[in-house]
Amino acid sequence: xxxxxxxxxxxxxxxCAIQGAWNYRTLVGSGIAYAMMPLLSRIYAGDPVGYREALxxxxxxxxxxxYLCGMAVGALARLEYDQVDPxxxxxxxxxxxxxxxxxxxxxxxxxWRPFCVLVTICAFGLGMSAWRAVVAFxxxxxxGHLWLRVWSFRxxxxxxxxxxSRLTATSLSRWAEAFGPVNMILAGAAVVLIGRQVxxxxxxxxxxxxxxxxxxxxxxxxxxxxxxxxxxxxxATPVVxxxxxx
Amino acid sequence: MYLADVGLAPMDLMxxxxxxxxxxxDSVTWxxxxxxxxxxxxxxxxxxxxxxxxxxxxxxxxxxxxxRHPPYGAARYPDVATASLIAGAGYAxxxxxxxxxxxxxxxxxxxxxxxxxxxxxxLRAFNTRLAMDSVYLARKPVRIEVRQRLGIALxxxxxxxxxxxxxxxxxxxxxxxxxxxxxxxxxxVAAGLVVVGLAGIVGAGSRTIGxxxxxxPLLLVGAAAALLVxxxx
Numbered sequence: 001x002x003x004x005x006x007x008x009x010x011x012x013x014x015x016c017a018i019q020g021a022w023n024y025r026t027l028v029g030s031g032i033a034y035a036m037m038p039l040l041s042r043i044y045a046g047d048p049v050g051y052r053e054a055l056x057x058x059x060x061x062x063x064x065x066x067y068l069c070g071m072a073v074g075a076l077a078r079l080e081y082d083q084v085d086p087x088x089x090x091x092x093x094x095x096x097x098x099x100x101x102x103x104x105x106x107x108x109x110x111x112w113r114p115f116c117v118l119v120t121i122c123a124f125g126l127g128m129s130a131w132r133a134v135v136a137f138x139x140x141x142x143x144g145h146l147w148l149r150v151w152s153f154r155x156x157x158x159x160x161x162x163x164x165s166r167l168t169a170t171s172l173s174r175w176a177e178a179f180g181p182v183n184m185i186l187a188g189a190a191v192v193l194i195g196r197q198v199x200x201x202x203x204x205x206x207x208x209x210x211x212x213x214x215x216x217x218x219x220x221x222x223x224x225x226x227x228x229x230x231x232x233x234x235x236a237t238p239v240v241x242x243x244x245x246x
Numbered sequence: 247m248y249l250a251d252v253g254l255a256p257m258d259l260m261x262x263x264x265x266x267x268x269x270x271x272d273s274v275t276w277x278x279x280x281x282x283x284x285x286x287x288x289x290x291x292x293x294x295x296x297x298x299x300x301x302x303x304x305x306x307x308x309x310x311x312x313x314r315h316p317p318y319g320a321a322r323y324p325d326v327a328t329a330s331l332i333a334g335a336g337y338a339x340x341x342x343x344x345x346x347x348x349x350x351x352x353x354x355x356x357x358x359x360x361x362x363x364x365x366x367x368x369l370r371a372f373n374t375r376l377a378m379d380s381v382y383l384a385r386k387p388v389r390i391e392v393r394q395r396l397g398i399a400l401x402x403x404x405x406x407x408x409x410x411x412x413x414x415x416x417x418x419x420x421x422x423x424x425x426x427x428x429x430x431x432x433x434x435v436a437a438g439l440v441v442v443g444l445a446g447i448v449g450a451g452s453r454t455i456g457x458x459x460x461x462x463p464l465l466l467v468g469a470a471a472a473l474l475v476x477x478x479x
Contacts (some may be wrong), residue, residue, distance in 0.1 A: 010473045016277045021397035023373035030377055034394040037387060038290075052384045059380035061392070063319075066278055075367050113280065114313065114455040121306045126475070130302035134289045162274055181464050183455040187313075188468025191445050195304050198444075199345040200437030208438040212445035213283060213469065219449035220462050227314060230446020237439040238349055245430035 002081065003042035010038035011077070014154050015070040021059060027059045033058040039077040054080050063097050065104020067148045071205070074097050074156025075163040082160060094162065099167055106174050110178030116141040118186035125193025161199060191216065252339040252417040258294060262335055262413050263406040265290050267329045268297075270405020272364070273327040275398045281285035288334030292342065300342025301334030301376070308333065308355050310444060314449030325362030328405045329355045336416035343429050345437055347420035347429025349468075354416045355409035388477050 016033035040058075044051035060208050066070055073098070079089050120137040124130060159166045191212065195201065201208075215233070219226035269290065272281035280286065284305040292301015308330045315323035333355030340347040376393050383389050427433070454467060 003396040017394060017398060019278075019396040020275045020401075021373050021377065022274065023370055024372045030383070030393060033383075033388050037390065041387075051387075055387055055390070056380045057437065059383055061427065072298060082338055082454075092410060094309055101319065103367070105316075108320060109316050116426050117283060117309055121309065122472070124285075124302055124306065125472075126479070130289050130298040131403040133302065134286050134298075138281065145279065161305075161417045176443065177413075180455075181461055182453055184461050184473070185446050185463035185468035187310075187452045187455065188341035188465040188470075189466075190310065190471050191441075191448050192472035192476065193294060193378065193440040194303070194310065194443060196301050197306075198437045198440050199343055199348060199432035201441060202434065205434075208441055209473070211438070213466065215442050215446035216438045216449035216469075217462055218301075218454055220465060223314075223453055224451040227450030228376075230443045230450060232347075232443075233446065234443035235353065235441055237436050237443065238346070240439060241345075242428070242431060242433055242437035244432035244435060 001042060003039045003077070007038040008153075008157065011035050012072060012150070013071060014206050015073055015149065015153060018052060018073075019066050021041045026059065027063040028061050028066075028069060029058070029062045032062045032069065032076070034103040035069070035073045036077055036080075039073075040124045043077065043081050053086070053201045057086060060090075060091075061095070062093065063216065064100030065108060065144060067108055068100045068104040068117050068152045069154060070149050071156035071163060072100060073171070074153045074158075075160055076156075076194035078157050078160035084161070095164070099164065102178070103167065103172055107179075108145075111183070112144050113141065114183050115179050115186065116144075118190050121190045122186060125190065125197065188216075252414075252421050254295065254339055254417055259410060259413060260367055261294050262291065262331065263410040264393055265294060266331050266409025267343055267402035267406035269327040270325075270362075270408070271398055271402045272404075275327065284312065284326045284330035287327050287330040288319030291331035291336075292338035294427050295335045295338040297338030297342035300338040302349055303342075304334045304337045304348070304355065308324060308359070309446070309450050310451070311352075311356065312359075313454055314447060316454045319421045322363060324356065324359030326355070326359045328362050328408045329359035330360055332382040332409055332416055333413045335413050336420045339417035340420035342426050344424040344428065345440070346423035346430075349436075349440065350423040351416060354412075354419065358412050360403075360415075362405075362408055363407060366401075367402055367474075368412055369400055372400070 014035040018028055018035055021030045036058050040051055040054050116137055120133045124133045155166055156163055219230050269282045269287040272279055281333045285302055288301040288305020291431045292298045308326050317323050332349040337347055337351045
């Protein structure tokens with residue numbers, strides 16, 4: 001039977017806890033089954049064996065970006081509703097893992113989140129109060145976050161097997177790429193604006209600016225080597241300070 | 247050095263532990279609304295001790311440091327959520343000023359972040375033991391729900407325990423660092439080194455936030471624009 005809207009809402013809410021029992025064996029597999037339970041219990045109403053078998057299928061290993069896992073939950077529930085062959089469901093489940101992880105990581109972890117964080121840091125550096133900056137961050141970030149969760153769940157349920165083509169047809173990847181240059185500009189600005197807040201820095205002396213620019217660029221070019229050097233500079237600061245304390 | 251010196255009452259510690267549980271859970275196991283980001287967790291930690299701006303500053307540093315360790319795939323990254331809360335509270339408890347205490351809470355925060363990561367690994371190993379064969383779990387579906395909720399509850403407990411264990415030591419050390427370094431000269435050189443180190447860490451981490459190989463001029467554009475704005479303001 002077709003699951004009611006309340007079951008869909010319940011499944012969507014459970015998607016927010018999809019990583020609750022993250023483990024090294026099934027990753028978010030048990031989370032997928034947990035989120036699908038309200039839908040599966042309606043789809044297999046009056047068929048306890050079918051329900052158990054479906055749950056068993058979805059307890060298997062799965063991984064994906066947490067905001068986009070709703071798409072997998074929706075699509076897999078749709079396949080169960082459409083009574084697609086279990087072997088095909090398993091294959092589809094495996095095929096979904098890669099794209100959901102890659103697109104989510106690039107769009108959210110490398111794009112949207114650093115963008116919101118860097119804008120907030122810059123706003124604080126320019127004089128916005130800490131509370132205002134924090135509230136603005138949470139509001140703006142979560143508009144994107146919740147929209148993505150709702151969109152992915154709905155798209156999954158509506159598209160079913162076609163979810164892959166829907167995913168490639170969207171502009172999510174283009175958005176992910178668009179954040180890159182903006183985040184770079186914001187990162188440069190954030191260093192200056194937060195650097196000014198360091199106790200003891202009265203103003204950006206020419207030498208400090210020059211050294212900071214040089215270090216930033218070297219570390220950008222050779223992240224491993226000069227990233228470690230930069231950490232070393234931070235850790236060595238108290239020692240240098242002790243030696244020159246006068 | 248006494249507890250009273252850092253102005254942390256038992257109630258403060260209790261609220262910090264509760265906040266630690268919230269930000270810890272938000273980090274991975276539930277919702278991920280990003281109250282677990284260092285700028286938010288640091289501000290909350292600072293605010294609970296009376297210095298939200300100090301907490302934000304510490305959080306901003308830890309945020310920029312954490313760009314080097316994005317949570318892609320199975321990558322290991324520091325649990326900066328509870329670490330920022332503790333560091334933000336510690337810095338605010340030490341008065342929210344002074345380069346010595348800032349440096350100390352940053353180092354402590356980073357170290358606690360990796361300790362937090364270890365505690366997450368232990369929890370995940372425990373979850374793995376609970377994720378028995380799918381036949382057993384599917385036989386009684388309520389078992390799946392219990393395991394999922396237990397995982398979230400244990401994560402909250404883990405984060406609360408971490409916060410309760412490290413907040414007082416960090417606050418005491420930060421206060422002590424301020425007392426010692428307050429007498430030292432050469433603070434502006436040390437502050438300059440901090441800025442240089444920060445620039446290097448952000449430079450190295452910017453590749454992970456979408457920076458293409460040849461987009462380094464954009465870092466300069468951002469820095470130059472910010473310098474221009476602060477000069478004009």
